[in-house]
Amino acid sequence: MTRKRWLATALQSLAALFLLGVSSAHELRPSYLQVIELEAGTYDVLWKVPARGDNQRLALDPRFEGNTTVTGDPVDAFVDNAHVRRWKMECPDGIAGTRVHIDGLAQTFTDALVRVAYADGTEFVTRLQADNPATVITAAPGPGAVAWTYFVLGVEHILLGIDHLLFVLALLLIIDSRRKLVGTITAFTLAHSITLALASLGYVSLPGPPVEAVIALSIVLVALEILRKRRGDHPATARWPWVVAFGFGLLHGFGFAGALSDIGLPQKSVPLALLLFNVGVEAGQLLFVAAVLLLAAGTKRLPVRLPGWTKLIPPYAIGSLAMFWVIERSWDFTLGHLFSL
Numbered sequence: 001m002t003r004k005r006w007l008a009t010a011l012q013s014l015a016a017l018f019l020l021g022v023s024s025a026h027e028l029r030p031s032y033l034q035v036i037e038l039e040a041g042t043y044d045v046l047w048k049v050p051a052r053g054d055n056q057r058l059a060l061d062p063r064f065e066g067n068t069t070v071t072g073d074p075v076d077a078f079v080d081n082a083h084v085r086r087w088k089m090e091c092p093d094g095i096a097g098t099r100v101h102i103d104g105l106a107q108t109f110t111d112a113l114v115r116v117a118y119a120d121g122t123e124f125v126t127r128l129q130a131d132n133p134a135t136v137i138t139a140a141p142g143p144g145a146v147a148w149t150y151f152v153l154g155v156e157h158i159l160l161g162i163d164h165l166l167f168v169l170a171l172l173l174i175i176d177s178r179r180k181l182v183g184t185i186t187a188f189t190l191a192h193s194i195t196l197a198l199a200s201l202g203y204v205s206l207p208g209p210p211v212e213a214v215i216a217l218s219i220v221l222v223a224l225e226i227l228r229k230r231r232g233d234h235p236a237t238a239r240w241p242w243v244v245a246f247g248f249g250l251l252h253g254f255g256f257a258g259a260l261s262d263i264g265l266p267q268k269s270v271p272l273a274l275l276l277f278n279v280g281v282e283a284g285q286l287l288f289v290a291a292v293l294l295l296a297a298g299t300k301r302l303p304v305r306l307p308g309w310t311k312l313i314p315p316y317a318i319g320s321l322a323m324f325w326v327i328e329r330s331w332d333f334t335l336g337h338l339f340s341l
Contacts (some may be wrong), residue, residue: 004219031049034115057083124139
């Protein structure tokens, strides 16, 4: 045994510990502020923030500065892992020129998407971050601003979506040639692009919790195939990884669509926003693949050699984490539902 393989084992173990550490962290979904002009000076406001459970939410709140008045009592509800608050607001001088500040955003790692729909059909869309938690609402931005906003949201979603990245990582671990790598990434991209578009445009709909549970199950299945291959078998996934990538990629597309539905699409720029969100997802995915390949290439050059059993660490770590997600995500509509009766 040389030092090269021992160092590679250490890197694999650290990666496994990292994966287990992030398993408890929820995806950093963006908050969403929607302001719709009902008539001159009257607006319907919706504020959606990520929630954990049925009674906790991120401590984020929008604050409008200027001649604005809340009319009526806000209505609060927890819906689909989010806290939603809706209220009416009067702006006698119009909302253009009003400064909106997201209180608490500077203390988080999430973003906030702000969308204002004017009565004439135009829209203002922008994205706020921890280092820039406020903006001045203006007339509708150009298509370039909308494109950049949704591109960045797509990149962030895939890079912060640990389950999607684990599925890609599992596929990379079972692929043994460049031709299969290109075919697999292409098939996964094509598949989730199809269902992302169909679901976002309302042509196809699947309930979110079962989809998320099956996405986690897809990772478990690929992890089992990696174990079979590393024990000397020739599983179907190793021979035709693009087929598996396409089949499960259709499910992952519904997951991407669910995230996109949380933040909404600008009605006047739906094709552009949808396209750039998908391009952002692909860009983030390719960045991840490149990082994994560079890390693998780097470890091969290190002067260490690992014992044979260490090659089982990654699939066991990935499969165990994914199985935890399967149980967690399916609990409410399976055994959890029975226990609540």
